[in-house]
Amino acid sequence: MSLKFGTDGVRGIANRELTPELALNLGRAAARVLGGSRWLIGRDTRRSGPLLAAALSAGLATEGVEVVDLGVVPTPGVAYLSATDRVPAAMISASHNPFGDNGIKLFSAGGVKLSDELEQRLELELTALSTQGDPRPRPAGAEVGSISVDHRAIERYRRHLVEGVVPAGALTGLKVVLDGANGAASELAAGVFEELGATVVAIHVEPDGININEDCGSTHPEGLQAAVVAHGADVGLAFDGDADRVLASDADGEFVDGDQIIAICAIDRHERGRLAHDTVVVTVMSNLGFRQGMAAHGITVVTTDVGDRYVLEALDEGQHCLGGEQSGHVIFRDLASTGDGMLTGIALLSVMARRGRPLAELASAAMVRLPQVLVNVRTAHRDPGLLARLQPEVTVAEHRLGERGRVLLRASGTEPVVRVMVEAPTHDEAAAVAGHLAASVTALST
Numbered sequence: 001m002s003l004k005f006g007t008d009g010v011r012g013i014a015n016r017e018l019t020p021e022l023a024l025n026l027g028r029a030a031a032r033v034l035g036g037s038r039w040l041i042g043r044d045t046r047r048s049g050p051l052l053a054a055a056l057s058a059g060l061a062t063e064g065v066e067v068v069d070l071g072v073v074p075t076p077g078v079a080y081l082s083a084t085d086r087v088p089a090a091m092i093s094a095s096h097n098p099f100g101d102n103g104i105k106l107f108s109a110g111g112v113k114l115s116d117e118l119e120q121r122l123e124l125e126l127t128a129l130s131t132q133g134d135p136r137p138r139p140a141g142a143e144v145g146s147i148s149v150d151h152r153a154i155e156r157y158r159r160h161l162v163e164g165v166v167p168a169g170a171l172t173g174l175k176v177v178l179d180g181a182n183g184a185a186s187e188l189a190a191g192v193f194e195e196l197g198a199t200v201v202a203i204h205v206e207p208d209g210i211n212i213n214e215d216c217g218s219t220h221p222e223g224l225q226a227a228v229v230a231h232g233a234d235v236g237l238a239f240d241g242d243a244d245r246v247l248a249s250d251a252d253g254e255f256v257d258g259d260q261i262i263a264i265c266a267i268d269r270h271e272r273g274r275l276a277h278d279t280v281v282v283t284v285m286s287n288l289g290f291r292q293g294m295a296a297h298g299i300t301v302v303t304t305d306v307g308d309r310y311v312l313e314a315l316d317e318g319q320h321c322l323g324g325e326q327s328g329h330v331i332f333r334d335l336a337s338t339g340d341g342m343l344t345g346i347a348l349l350s351v352m353a354r355r356g357r358p359l360a361e362l363a364s365a366a367m368v369r370l371p372q373v374l375v376n377v378r379t380a381h382r383d384p385g386l387l388a389r390l391q392p393e394v395t396v397a398e399h400r401l402g403e404r405g406r407v408l409l410r411a412s413g414t415e416p417v418v419r420v421m422v423e424a425p426t427h428d429e430a431a432a433v434a435g436h437l438a439a440s441v442t443a444l445s446t
Helices: 020-034 049-062 075-085 118-132 154-163 190-197 222-230 258-272 288-296 310-318 341-355 358-365 386-404 427-442
Strands: 010-013 038-042 067-072 087-094 101-108 146-149 173-177 198-205 236-237 246-250 280-285 300-304 322-324 330-334 372-378 406-411 417-423
Touching: 020 049, 020 101, 020 118, 038 075, 049 087, 049 101, 049 146, 049 236, 067 075, 075 154, 075 322, 101 146, 146 258, 154 190, 154 341, 173 190, 173 222, 173 341, 190 341, 190 427, 198 222, 222 236, 236 322, 236 341, 236 386, 246 258, 246 280, 246 358, 258 288, 258 310, 258 330, 258 341, 258 358, 280 310, 300 310, 310 322, 310 330, 310 417, 310 427, 322 358, 330 341, 341 358, 386 406, 386 417, 386 427, 406 427, 417 427
Parallel strands: 038 067, 038 087, 067 146, 173 198, 173 236, 280 300, 280 322
Antiparallel strands: 010 101, 087 101, 236 246, 322 330, 372 417, 406 417
């Protein structure tokens, strides 16, 4: 095994790093560690998806599992079916990465991503299978697993979005541009929003296996912003390749990020008495302006490390209902077990429709986003003591900014990189502080 589990499963260049052989062994390891006599498998629109799905399915079937291939489906659709059927599941996707990459996300029965402990057990089992082989006898005869195809199961997820999030016709009167990123939501999203009453203009919904995320979707929202203005739409939504996240554009083509979306939905729920414990959960990367906006509305903010699964853990531990990331990965825990771009878009548009206010007005009332500068500094090697040596420089920077800004240094968990993030009242000041800290990282790491 050459790949390690990150914050969202395993990911790498398809057929080079993430090979069919690795996927097959991962299927075998997953069956042994996670159990389950029946598994669900979905994928996005990448050319390598069927290849890896076949290999993963073969590994599961080798261990006696009944595998159900869902075909092309958003990640949250796989999670929803996993939760409702109480069976483990896998999604073949590299989310917002270029089409040449791919990944495998695993869900425990119930549609929840794996804990650190389960991932460690999986890595051990996978390493043993990849390097030592397996002396144990395999199932044979009637005990061999089966592989079947069910492309209709996703209809249950579609009904959940249409019937289980907002009342019928809740989006009537809104014109929305949807950017499908040529990904997993391409065939599904327009129909969902139209059935809820919206007038829809769909762009980038013609996947060909290689154009997923290519100059489109949440990683390239410029096309969406221009389309919103060109079509005179009220709002635009851009999904990523597997549709588990969403970013937005207001009617003037101004970008609206995940922090602003969470803030709008948190305030709306708070004012309607539907925000559990009047608390929202975000990661350390959320903008200082978000925290200031929540404080102004009497909402408590719980902060976690980067990664949606850490947000989910905090939501469950505190019995909270709303959280997410600046990237647009938003979790409505009372409605879903993972981030869901379409569900989030529906919730956001329903606030606009119910309150009769444009997105720009809702966003500006929710929070004022401070300029944020992020610099990735590559070092010669991973140095566990580097951040401690940088603390005096960080203290000076924090003293300089005071309550007007924020400094965050994080070491990458997978590569020799230190991420320097600075927020300040102006972009120039944030850039100056970030540049000084980046130079300090370079100087102290040599």
